[in-house]
Amino acid sequence: MAIILGDHQYGKAENRVVRIYRDAKRHEIRDLNVSTALRGPFDPAYLSGDQTNVLPTDTQKNTAFAFAKSKGVESIEDFGLDLARHFVHDVAPVEGARIEVEEYAWERAVVDGVEHDHTWLRKGQEIRTAAVTVDATGEHVIGGFKNLVLLKSTGSEFAGFLSDEYTTLQETHDRVMATSLVAQWRFTSVEVDWEKIYAGIKQIMVREFATLQSLALQQTLWHMGRSVLEAYPFVAEVRLKAPNKHHFAVDLSPFELENPGEVFIAADRPYGLIEATVLRDDAPDAGDAWRISAGLA
């Protein structure tokens, strides 16, 4: 029996990079959380404390800030690609780089009915994500979002399910359906208008959630993923994670009040967790596209 070092990677996690464009009177802002991880022949650092090949995580952090200035943040996918390519192509021992980026959205303050040039309000809860991997297998980009909270007050059913001696759930043909959606989609190209496609994919998912007469959250996820793949040939795979944020109708009969689906208790735990991957059956190999570092994107 021998004890060996297995899989390893290292980097700087959750580097908060805020890039402000102030070349014009109307400023722009991109607010990021950047995690970098390097992969390669770093075994000696673990096994004998030899740092010869180790580019410090502090340097990785500095590189993210320098690139925010020199290359800018046109989109988080491009920013991730710039960083990953630099580490793999310009730093000799590095064989692979994984860059995970979260983006927090801001919307312009409106003052006296006019959008303000340099003041913003933090927008909603939704966090845009990108995960870029560059290594010997190629360049892989995964776009996504998390915490997109959706609710529909009708158009959702759940009936016909398997039941056993522990089943108490009543069938319903009209319920509230709500979730905090996590979605990731894998591109097969890096020549993409990232901003436009992000908006398009989100819009498709919202449309499917809203318009499908849903028989279960499972069916809604299938329709969301399939519609995105139908719309965008350069997306190979969509991964979805949807907590079922249960809304239970409150029994108001003790108060001699009817409750035809008007008053609910929003339970935060436990929640159903519905997950699915929707993909093309000829999707090209994902390489290490899904191998995480900080796991934030």
Ligand SMILES: O=c1[nH]c(=O)c2[nH]c(=O)[nH]c2[nH]1
């Ligand atoms: O959309 C749903 N899917 C389920 O699998 C499930 N299970 C459950 O209790 N409620 C629901 N709702």
